Amino acid sequence: MKALTFKRYGKSPEIGFAEVARPTLKPDELLVEVHAAGLNPIDNMIPTGIFKPVLKFQLPATLGSDLAGIVTEVGSRVTRFKKGDAIFASLFDLGTGSIAEFAVVPESAAALKPVNLGFVQVASIPMVGLTSWQALKERANLQAGQKVFIPAGSGGIGTFAIQLAKHFGAKVATNTSTGNVQLVSSLGADEVIDYKKQEFEKVLRGYDVVLGTIRGDAIEKSIGILKPGGKIVSLIGPLDAAFARARRLNFILRFVFGLMSRKIIRLARKRNVTYSFLFVRPDGSQLSEIGELLKSDRIRPVIDKVFSFEQAKEALEYLALGRAKGKVVVKIR
Template identity: 35%
Template sequence: MKAVQLQKYNKDLKVTVNEISVPTIQADEVLIKVAYAAITPLEKLTITGAVKLIQDYPKPVTLGNELSGTVVEVGQSVQSLAVGNVVYTRLPITRIGAFAEYVAVKADLVTTIPKNLDVKSATAVPLTGLTAYQALTEELEVEAGKTLFISSGSGSFGQMAVPLAKSMGLKVIISGNTRAKEAFLEKGVDQYIDYTEENYWEVLSDVDYVIDTLGPKEFEKELSIMKSGGKIVSLINAPNKAFAEKQGFSKFKTLLFTLVGQKFDRKAKAQGVAYRFIFVRADGEQLKVITDMIERENIVPAVDPRIFNIDEIETALDYTFNQRTNGKVLIQFDTEYAH
């Protein structure tokens, strides 16, 4: 089968399309014929080696973190899924490989796609949905009635995070672009700050929770709007001691991450705020909760109309990371699913 593989870390987003064997499954796994896989920010971080401190992959490694497809083989001990089920998943950090024609994955990390979505749009859910869910429930440990701010929240992450946060009883404020304003107000956002017209750090204060999607340059501005005792979680800043301890890393790695993240910890502590970093993991039970929410709220994530095939992978990576897209960019593997 064909698979997109990384031979060595590089800054130019260079990958290769190789012929490799179809994986054989264990008793607790299913074999999925991949319909679509999505290109996510993690691909760039993986190719460039930016996450090698967290997960250093032996090369060559098949890339890709989230996918949709059809179950074509079921392990002996699997009860939850059957051949023919149309499913989706975020693959485990240690065993990525969605950019391939077939993928073997533990059945408990897989669930059937939401009834209100087609296979294409479902592909855009797992990574973003799980990131939002884990950020809210595990890192921020949100409490109903409190206020959440999401910086630059009008993209695919906000599409998942906003309805989740509202369902947890939070007051939700986001900053974003002009064209997304009405759509997010319809989703129940309590306050939408158009960043072309006003600066969130000049109009907000006493915020309990912040989800940072913008990185180090925004960190102090985000802290300035928070109340003492609040929590901020970043999707892209540096990991820190709390992250390393939660992952159960070695003493050496924990010390390393303590040093890497200490400037963020220090700045947050000066404001009376706790800093957290998230690197989203696979979780089938959480994906079922997200699936139920997507069906209940009729959430349809945005997918870019331009669909690529595996041989166009380098063009697809360039398009995703260097050009303006309109939703998640997908690679199509199963030609039975029409563009």
């Protein structure tokens, strides 16, 4: 079968199409004919090798994390799905990829596709949906009436997280460029800061939660907008020792990650707020709940651009520019 792969880590990963063997099933897995694959920034980061100590791939490896498609075969222990079911899933952190004609999906990672949406729309959801759910609901325990700051509101995470936070009953602030103010407002943002005109840390005060989505010094600046007891849940680092322990990494990596996060944790403690790093995990039951929100139109996918399967490499290059409003999706069938 045809798949978009990378051959090595580093500056020249040799990303391109290759003929690879159709995957074989374990008893608890589904073979899925992929109709669309959603792209995420980490898909461009993985071939650089930055996550090599954490994410395990056998090279050459298929790129991509999100997919939507049709089940063509089920393992002997699968009970929740059957041949012909339309599903969506995240394969992130499972050592396999989605930008291919077929993919193997663990039953535990899959959810039925909402009937009111097409494969392209649904493929845009898994990673941003699960990341937002796990950050806002699980880690931050966001409650109705609380205030959350979701930076970069027009991006893939931002467009979903704003809608999810509003569904939870929170007040949402975000920042974006002038041209995207109307978009994030239409998604439910209560306070929109044009970062070309204002700095968020000079405007916002008394927030309960910050979702860390912007690299640089934005995480440190976010500490000042939180009330005592507030929480920063970072999706972009720095990685912390708690993350290393949860993944049972060796002592050296625990020590290194502890050093990386020492400054931000110290600054947070001075303000009586907490910092943690979140690494999203596949979860079919959570995707099912997200699917219900999509089915009822309480959350809508936001897609910037759709590329053909043959343009998958170009799609990754476009995503790397950092200008997408919402998600970039590869239509495979």
